[in-house]
Each structure stands twice: as C-alpha cells, then as structure tokens.
Amino acid sequence: MTAFVSAFVRDEFVAPKPPPPSTVGVVGWMRQNLFSSVLNSILTIAAGALIVWLLIPLVRFTLIDAVWSGEDRSACAQATGACWAYVKAYLPQFVYGRYPIGERWRVDIVFWMLVIGLVPLLIPRVPLKRLNAIFLLTFYPLIAYVLLTGGHHVFTGSFLPEGLVPPSVRFAAEYALVSALIILAVGLLSVLLGKPVAGSGALAGMILGGLGLVLAVVSIDFGLEPVETANWGGLLVTLVVAVTGMVASLPLGVLLALGRRSAMPVVRLASVTFIEVCRGVPLITVLFMASVMLPLFLPEGVTFDKLLRALIGVALFSSAYMAETIRGGLQAMPRGQYEGAMALGLSYWQMMRMIILPQALRLVIPGIVGSFIALFKDTTLVAIIGLFDFLGQIQASANDSKWASPVTGITGYVFAAMVFWAFCFSMSRYAGFMEKRLDRSRR
Amino acid sequence: MASSELGAASPGRRIAAILNNPAVRGAVFQVAFVAVLGWLIWDIIQNTAHNLQKANIAAGYGFLGRTAGFGIIQKFVDYTEASSYGRAVYVGLLNTLAVAGLGVVLATIIGFVVGVARLSSNWLIAQLAAIYVEVIRNIPLLLQLFFWYFAVLRSVPGMREKWSLFGLFHINIGGLHVPRPVVEDGFGWVVGAVPVAIAIAIFVARWGKERQEATGGRPPIGAINTAVIIGLPILVFFLVGRPLVFDIPLFNETGPLLRRGFQAGSGLTVIPEFVGLLLALSLYTAAYIAEIVRAGILAVSHGQTEAAHSLGLRSGQTLRLVVIPQAMRVIIPPLTNQYLNLTKNSSLAVAVAYPDLVSVGGTVLNQTGQAIEMVSIWMLFYLGLSLITSFVMNQWNKRVALIER
CATH class of the missing domain: 1.10.287 (Helix Hairpins)
Structure with a gap:
C-alpha cells in the first residue's frame, strides 16, 4: 500500500498562529479581569478611585506626614500624620505595663x-x-x-497540731499525709475492682508527686523580687490571658465535649447547661461575673487577684466554645472507630486517649486555631474590667498629658491594629496551611 | 464451663464483677458527681449569703422599684432621674435592641454586597472585598469600636460647626443630626395599608402559581407584587393628605456664639455613642457575613447552574430560582449565629458608655451592689434571646433540610 499523496492536502500541520494581542499579556489579562463588560469597566474605575481615595491619606498619615522622633508632645502638636515618636517612647510600657524596669x-x-x-x-x-x-x-x-510572679509562695498548712512538726515542713507533712491516704484509697479500690494495684497506685502517685513538685518549686525562694499582678500590663497581660486561656480551654473543652456526648444523663445535662449558658451570653457579662460575683462565692478572707479572676472567666468562656469545636471532631469520627476500640477491649478512657481523641483533634485543628484567634481578640475585653492589657495600656497612655496631641490617640489605635492584625492573620494563615496539609494526608 | 466458674467465684470476684458493671459504675459516678456539684453549690450559697449579710445587701429583686437617680442619654420611653431602677434597665434593654436591630440590617446589607463582590469576575473588586474581610476580621472589635468612637467621631467639627451630606444629614461632635419624621393624624391608614398590600401580594403569588401550573406561562408576579407592596401605602399616603412631615434640624450659623449650632428640640439627634457602636458592630459582623455568603454561593455546585441553563433559564432566572434558594439553605443557619453574635457584641457598648443593657446594668450594679440579681438579668436576656433563636432556627432547618433517602 502506498500512501495517498495529493498536492491539495497538506501533509504537515500549520504552525498555530499566536493569539490576538488583545487576549494575552497584561492587556489580555486586564481585558478579561477588569474590563470584560461595560459594567465591569465602571466597577473597576470606581474601585480604583476608592483605592486611591483611601490609600493616599493612609500612606500620607502613616509614612509621609508622620513624626518619627521627638521628646514630648511638642513634636506632634502640629503634626497631621502619625506620631511614631510617641509609640517609640511608650513601647516599653505597651509591652511590659508597669512591670519594674529592673x-x-x-x-x-x-x-x-x-x-x-x-x-x-x-x-x-x-x-x-x-x-x-x-x-x-x-x-x-x-x-x-x-519568673513572672517571683515565686516563693509560703504555704502554712492548716490541720496538723502546731507543735508536732516544725512550721517550715508543716505543709509538706500534711501534703504527704493526704497523698498517702489517697494512694491507699486508690489501692483499696483497685483491689475491690480486681485490677493490678501497682498500676493505679503508680498513676495516683505520679499525679500527686507532680502536684507536690509544682508546689515545691513555687515555694522555693529563688531570690526573685516578687511582682504584683497589678503591675503587669501591656502585651504581657494580653499574652498571659491568651496563652492561659488557650492552654486551659483545650483540656476543659475536651472534658466538656466528652461530657456532652456521654451516656450518663446527669453528666450530659451538666455539660450541655454549662456550654449553652457560656455560649449564650456575651464575654463581658462573664467577666463582670468573674470580677463581681466570684468574690461573693468565696469564703470570707479568701481573695483572688483581679488577673486571676479574669483568667478564670476567659478560660471557662473559651472552653465552652472549644467544647463545641471538639464535639464536631468527635461526631465526625466514624462509628467503626468506636466499635473497633471497644472490640479490642479498651476501656472508655483508653479508647478516648489512644483511638478517638488523636484522630478527632487532628480533624478539628483548623477549628481550634479559629477558636484561638477569637480568644486572642477577646482578650481585649479585660480592659473593661480594669486590667491594662495591650489595648488598655495604649488607650490609657493616649490621654497622658506628656504626649497628648490630636494625633496621639489615632496613632495608638493604628499601632495596636497592626500588632493584633499581625498576630491574628498569621494564626489564620497557619490554620489554612494545616487544613491543606491535613486534607492532603486524608486523600 | 464459664458460667460454672463464675458461679463458684469468690466473694471478692463477685464484688469486682458488680463494680465493673458499666451500669453500676455509671450510677455510682453520677451519684458522686451530683453529690460533689450539690456540695459545691450549697457551699457557694452559704458563702454568698454570709458575704451579702456582711455587706448589708438584701437579696432579691426588690431594688428594681427604688429610685435610680442617674440620667440616661438615649431613651425610647419616658425616663427621668426619678424613675426606678427597673425602668432604667428597661430603657437599656430597648437601647440594646435598637443598636442590635439596626446593626443586623446594616451588617446584612454590607455583608451580602462584600460576599458577592469577593466572587466577582472583576479582579480588582474581588481583591478589595478580600482585603476588607481579612483586615476587619483580624482586628479586635473593641479596638475598632475605640477607633470609630474616639478617633473618628471625636475628630468631627465642634458644636458650633457641622459637616453635611446631601443637606439632610449633618454630623458634628454632638452626634448625627437627621430630619425627624413627625407622624400626624391619619398615618394609621398608611400603616394599615401595609398588611392589606401583603395580603394582596400573597393572593397574587397564589394566582400566579396556579396560572403557571395550568398554562406554563409565568405572570410577572415579582413586578406586580413590588408595585402593590410599595404602591398601595404610597397611594393611601397621598389619599389621606400626606400625614407625615419631617422636622428638619435647625442650625444657626450667625447670632450670638452660644446660640450657634444645632437648636435643641429640632430634628433628630443620634448620639455619637450610638453611631460609633453601630459602625463598629455592623462593619465587623459584615466581614463574617461576607464569608458566609461566599461559602453559601460556592456550595451550590456549578452543575446546578449548567443544568438550569440547559433547561433554558436565563442568567437572572438561574440565580433567582436555582442558585439563591439553595445557597440560602447553607447561608441562613450561620447567618443567624452572626446576628446573635452581633447582639452579644453590642454589650461592648459599656466601653464607650452607650447606655445599653450591660452598661446601664453596670451602673445599677455599682450603685446597689446587687451583683447576682443584675448578672442574672443580663444572662436571662441574652440566654433567652439565643435559646429562642436557636429554637426557631431548628424548626426552620427541619422544614428546609434536604430530605435524603
């Protein structure tokens, strides 16, 4: 067979022509994305005008007209731009509050x-x-x-007779006594349950020993000067509240989420009530409650300092939100995982610890980071109950007569906004990154 | 074999078997849990009673009848310093509802616009919307509130000057001055025309549907109903002789210095606290609503649009009849959540001294020391609101949820 050859039919492809210049490159992109129709062109021009209208004053305010150096308010009194000199002068206060300089x-x-x-x-x-x-x-x-408080707490003990042991070890002796009793009780219980005594005893011993170690460390005198929490402020308080809230809300949230899905009606009811009440009311009322009602609830003479009260309020509040996030993860787990774990003969806590929670928590990492962002933003509310967090410190310093000027306040807000934005935006980017990564591993 | 072994078990084994029974364990644990919780609550009550007695505070809501003695700068009902605490709390509650209600409307409008803009094929518009969302969502609401109230609304002209928009809206340090609608006799007719118009609209919609099912042709129901709902009240308005006039705010530019500026009693003055709070709340919540709207629209798969097009529906019809109804199913539950959030966030009013429920309640609390009662009123209000909302939402969800096989 010979190939059919004809002078009228091409035996090779024509090289493709380049696309029309109006559809490629910058021009093509703009035609497609900015000026594809009359309406789009109008919108583009309007948006461009809006950007110029917003951007020029912003750049002028923050960079061109800004005052970068100066000693006091005279530097910024006539300024039309940001007074960065004020931020520079107050930066240590914004970070540490009234924490002693030394x-x-x-x-x-x-x-x-x-x-x-x-x-x-x-x-x-x-x-x-x-x-x-x-x-x-x-x-x-x-x-x-x-490091922050200075440690060196003094525990005096309460029930052993005064003369029995020297006062310096009275608390330690009491602690040891109570621990021994608890370990004994745990041992007795495991004998009744027919479980190995050594295991339960070791667990109880470890928990009590750890707690004892913590108490010992905070009572050691490291020679650090004690610093009252009333002197803490600025970014320090913001981070303390945020980090404590995050660290405390995670385990509490896990417990509440497990409680809400528990088979025991009483536990479930208590968890649901707590979660729904916390989620149903604004954080401010919870903080008000922590600051005005908590002292009423405590026996006479027992006082919490203000920061601790705020911490309790924030931690309880955010644990309710955390519980709902984690519950989502628990519900997303296929039943087979629970059944498989039970078929292996794992106890409830073993199943949760080794099978369910590791997978469920991994599923909701983006949600957890989302709760953390919300918590970080919510820490600003402690300013309302009289703590000087980062925002509160800036708000307070803006009225300082040394730097008072028409632009001081707005400069402080712009600075605070930049700092908060940097924190929150990087957290949300990280959540996005994790989400992508987890998605990939599941596919 | 196994059963005989069990039967011959030692008493210790039998106790272990009982204690290891999940039902027994659950019961024991729950009893212990209730006991600990009960003891804790009892202890708290004891302590509280003791502390209250020491501070000489009588528990109970009797204090609500006592004279408040403080003024409130914005009130929708009669209130003077001689009014009772209960009345003050009521005024605060109305103020909360006012700022939350207006905030919800504004946030919805801005949020839908921004959410749709983020999906725009116009690159610049989409970027602008994305920047708005990312900036607003990552800055604490309290900071935004401070910015609007202390930085923006304090830099407007003083009492003797103003900035104007369209010659109707004026702003100065005293707040936003707008024309005040004054209702005259006969306005009731106009109000009464609205339900009538709605009834007619429902009737028209039914008729349209019957028509469509019978003949296949779809009468222009939307156009007719818009005309009826807007037109009928306006028609009545003119028929009864325009029973609504606007009281324009009076502004004196000349005259003695102290008499210049806006004249008291003319027009409607919106206090700057309200304006600042409204701005902050609605702009902040709008960023979240925008994300919800975007997610909702993206959740409707492209196949739906293509299928609608292949059935011969036009773009507008596709959007109205296919995409939006399905997107709304995804949008509405989180949207109500945002509305609740906005209402709860309106309690930040206390930071700028807008007299909302929490702010007024805080004053009452400070004056009377009735912490428990006041906090319980707050909780009751917010909790009631969220429970009612979630109940309504659940009912709605049941109605519109996809029924799967």
Whole structure:
C-alpha cells in the first residue's frame, strides 16, 4: 500500500498562529479581569478611585506626614500624620505595663522561651513533637509562673497540731499525709475492682508527686523580687490571658465535649447547661461575673487577684466554645472507630486517649486555631474590667498629658491594629496551611 | 464451663464483677458527681449569703422599684432621674435592641454586597472585598469600636460647626443630626395599608402559581407584587393628605456664639455613642457575613447552574430560582449565629458608655451592689434571646433540610 499523496492536502500541520494581542499579556489579562463588560469597566474605575481615595491619606498619615522622633508632645502638636515618636517612647510600657524596669529581663526570658518552645511545635517537619509539647504544657508554665510572679509562695498548712512538726515542713507533712491516704484509697479500690494495684497506685502517685513538685518549686525562694499582678500590663497581660486561656480551654473543652456526648444523663445535662449558658451570653457579662460575683462565692478572707479572676472567666468562656469545636471532631469520627476500640477491649478512657481523641483533634485543628484567634481578640475585653492589657495600656497612655496631641490617640489605635492584625492573620494563615496539609494526608 | 466458674467465684470476684458493671459504675459516678456539684453549690450559697449579710445587701429583686437617680442619654420611653431602677434597665434593654436591630440590617446589607463582590469576575473588586474581610476580621472589635468612637467621631467639627451630606444629614461632635419624621393624624391608614398590600401580594403569588401550573406561562408576579407592596401605602399616603412631615434640624450659623449650632428640640439627634457602636458592630459582623455568603454561593455546585441553563433559564432566572434558594439553605443557619453574635457584641457598648443593657446594668450594679440579681438579668436576656433563636432556627432547618433517602 502506498500512501495517498495529493498536492491539495497538506501533509504537515500549520504552525498555530499566536493569539490576538488583545487576549494575552497584561492587556489580555486586564481585558478579561477588569474590563470584560461595560459594567465591569465602571466597577473597576470606581474601585480604583476608592483605592486611591483611601490609600493616599493612609500612606500620607502613616509614612509621609508622620513624626518619627521627638521628646514630648511638642513634636506632634502640629503634626497631621502619625506620631511614631510617641509609640517609640511608650513601647516599653505597651509591652511590659508597669512591670519594674529592673526585672523586665524575666519577662523577656518567658517570652523567648515561648517562641523557642512554640516555633518547632508548629513546623510539621521538626521531630520530637511529644517532648516539645510536654515541655510547653508542663515545665514552661511553671517556669513562666515563677519568673513572672517571683515565686516563693509560703504555704502554712492548716490541720496538723502546731507543735508536732516544725512550721517550715508543716505543709509538706500534711501534703504527704493526704497523698498517702489517697494512694491507699486508690489501692483499696483497685483491689475491690480486681485490677493490678501497682498500676493505679503508680498513676495516683505520679499525679500527686507532680502536684507536690509544682508546689515545691513555687515555694522555693529563688531570690526573685516578687511582682504584683497589678503591675503587669501591656502585651504581657494580653499574652498571659491568651496563652492561659488557650492552654486551659483545650483540656476543659475536651472534658466538656466528652461530657456532652456521654451516656450518663446527669453528666450530659451538666455539660450541655454549662456550654449553652457560656455560649449564650456575651464575654463581658462573664467577666463582670468573674470580677463581681466570684468574690461573693468565696469564703470570707479568701481573695483572688483581679488577673486571676479574669483568667478564670476567659478560660471557662473559651472552653465552652472549644467544647463545641471538639464535639464536631468527635461526631465526625466514624462509628467503626468506636466499635473497633471497644472490640479490642479498651476501656472508655483508653479508647478516648489512644483511638478517638488523636484522630478527632487532628480533624478539628483548623477549628481550634479559629477558636484561638477569637480568644486572642477577646482578650481585649479585660480592659473593661480594669486590667491594662495591650489595648488598655495604649488607650490609657493616649490621654497622658506628656504626649497628648490630636494625633496621639489615632496613632495608638493604628499601632495596636497592626500588632493584633499581625498576630491574628498569621494564626489564620497557619490554620489554612494545616487544613491543606491535613486534607492532603486524608486523600 | 464459664458460667460454672463464675458461679463458684469468690466473694471478692463477685464484688469486682458488680463494680465493673458499666451500669453500676455509671450510677455510682453520677451519684458522686451530683453529690460533689450539690456540695459545691450549697457551699457557694452559704458563702454568698454570709458575704451579702456582711455587706448589708438584701437579696432579691426588690431594688428594681427604688429610685435610680442617674440620667440616661438615649431613651425610647419616658425616663427621668426619678424613675426606678427597673425602668432604667428597661430603657437599656430597648437601647440594646435598637443598636442590635439596626446593626443586623446594616451588617446584612454590607455583608451580602462584600460576599458577592469577593466572587466577582472583576479582579480588582474581588481583591478589595478580600482585603476588607481579612483586615476587619483580624482586628479586635473593641479596638475598632475605640477607633470609630474616639478617633473618628471625636475628630468631627465642634458644636458650633457641622459637616453635611446631601443637606439632610449633618454630623458634628454632638452626634448625627437627621430630619425627624413627625407622624400626624391619619398615618394609621398608611400603616394599615401595609398588611392589606401583603395580603394582596400573597393572593397574587397564589394566582400566579396556579396560572403557571395550568398554562406554563409565568405572570410577572415579582413586578406586580413590588408595585402593590410599595404602591398601595404610597397611594393611601397621598389619599389621606400626606400625614407625615419631617422636622428638619435647625442650625444657626450667625447670632450670638452660644446660640450657634444645632437648636435643641429640632430634628433628630443620634448620639455619637450610638453611631460609633453601630459602625463598629455592623462593619465587623459584615466581614463574617461576607464569608458566609461566599461559602453559601460556592456550595451550590456549578452543575446546578449548567443544568438550569440547559433547561433554558436565563442568567437572572438561574440565580433567582436555582442558585439563591439553595445557597440560602447553607447561608441562613450561620447567618443567624452572626446576628446573635452581633447582639452579644453590642454589650461592648459599656466601653464607650452607650447606655445599653450591660452598661446601664453596670451602673445599677455599682450603685446597689446587687451583683447576682443584675448578672442574672443580663444572662436571662441574652440566654433567652439565643435559646429562642436557636429554637426557631431548628424548626426552620427541619422544614428546609434536604430530605435524603
């Protein structure tokens, strides 16, 4: 067979012509995305005008007309731009509040330890996640607590007769006594349940020993000058409230979520009530409640300081939201996982700890980060009950007569907005990144 | 075999078997739980009673009848310093509802516009909307509120000057001055015309549907009903002799210095606290609503649009009859959640001293020391609102939920 050859039929393809110039390159892109129709052209021009109208004053205010250096209000009195000199002068206050100047290195150490502990935890490729998390959740809070407050708490004990043991070890003796009783009771219970005594005893011993260690560390005198929480302020308070809220809300949220899905009606009812009440009311009322009602609930003579009260309020409030996020993860787990775990003979807590929670929590990491962002923004509300967090400190300093000028207040707000935005935006980007990563691994 | 072994078990084994029974364990644990909770609550009540007695505060809501003695800068019902605490709380409640209600409307409008803009084929518009959402969502609401109230609304002209928009809206440090609608005799007819118009509209819609099912042709129901609902009240309005006039705010530019500025009693003055709170709340919530709207529209698969087009529906019809009804099913539940959030966030009013429920309640609390009663009123209001909303939402959800096999 010979190929049919004809002079009228091409035996090769014509090279494709380049697309019309109006559809490629910058012009093509603009025609397609900005000027595809009359309406779109009008919208583009309007949006462009809006951007110019907003951007020019913004750039002028923050950069061109801004005052960058100066000693006091005279530098900014006539300014039409931001008074960055004021931010520069107040920056230490915005970060530390009224924390004594000589002791601020302690705050720095706590801050850098947080960065060093957190960054490797957030990068998926870095190994030793478990050790890292244990450091961040156990040792770090303890060190931070001692460094920030100064430690050296004095425990006096309450029930042993005065003369029996020297006053310095009275509390320790009492603690040991109570611990021994508890371990004994646990041992007795496990004998009744027919379980190995050594296991339950060791667990109880570990918990009590750990608690004892914490109490011992906070009572040691490291020679640090005590700093009242009333003197804390600025970013320090914001981060303390936010981080404590995050760390406390996660386990509480897990417990509440498990409680809400529990088969025991009483536990379920209590969890649902707590979650719905917290989610149904504004945070301010919870904070008001923590600051005015909590003292009423406590026996006479027992007082909490203001920061601790706010911390309790924030932690309880955010744990309710966290519980709902985690419940989503629990509900998303296929029944087969529960049934498989039960078929293996795992107990409820073993099943939750080893099978369900690791998977469920991983599913809702984006949601958890979302709750963290909300919590971080909500920390600003503590300013309303009289704590000086980052925003509260800026708000208070704007009225300082040394720097009072028409632009001081707005400069402070712009600065605060930039800082909060940087924190929240990076958190939400991280959540997005994790979401993509988890999605990939599930596919 | 196994049963005989069990039967011959030692007493210790039998106790273990009982204690390991999940039902027994559950019961024991719940009893213990109730006991601990009960003891805690009882302890709290004891402590509270003791503390209240020491502070000389009588528990109960009797204080609501006492004279408040403080003024409130915005009130929708009669209130003077001689009114009772209960009346003050009521005024605050109305103020909360006012700012939340207006905020919901504004946030919905802005949110839908921004949400649709984010999906626009116009790159610039989409980017602008994305920037709006990302900036607003990542800055605390309280900071935004401070910005609007302390930075923006404090930099407007003083009492003796003004900025004007269209010659109708004026703003200065005293607030927003707008014409005040004054209702005259006969306005009731106009109000009465609205339900009549709605009834006619429902009737027209039914008739249209019957027509469509019978003949296949669809009468222009939308156009007719719009005309009826807007037209009928306007017609009545003119028939009864225009019973609504506007009281324009009076502004003196000349004359003695102290007499210049807006004249008291003329027009409607919206206090700057209200304006600032409204701006902050609606712009903030709008960013979240925009994301909800975007997600809702994206949730309707493209196949739906293509199928509608292939059935011969035009773009507008596709949007109205196919895309939006399905998107709304996804949008509405989180949308109501945002409405609730906005209402709860309106309690930030206390930071700028707008007299809402929490702000007024805080004053009452400080004056009387009735912390528990006041906090319980707050909780009752907000909790009631969210429970009612979630109940209504659940009913609605049941109605519109996709019925699957």
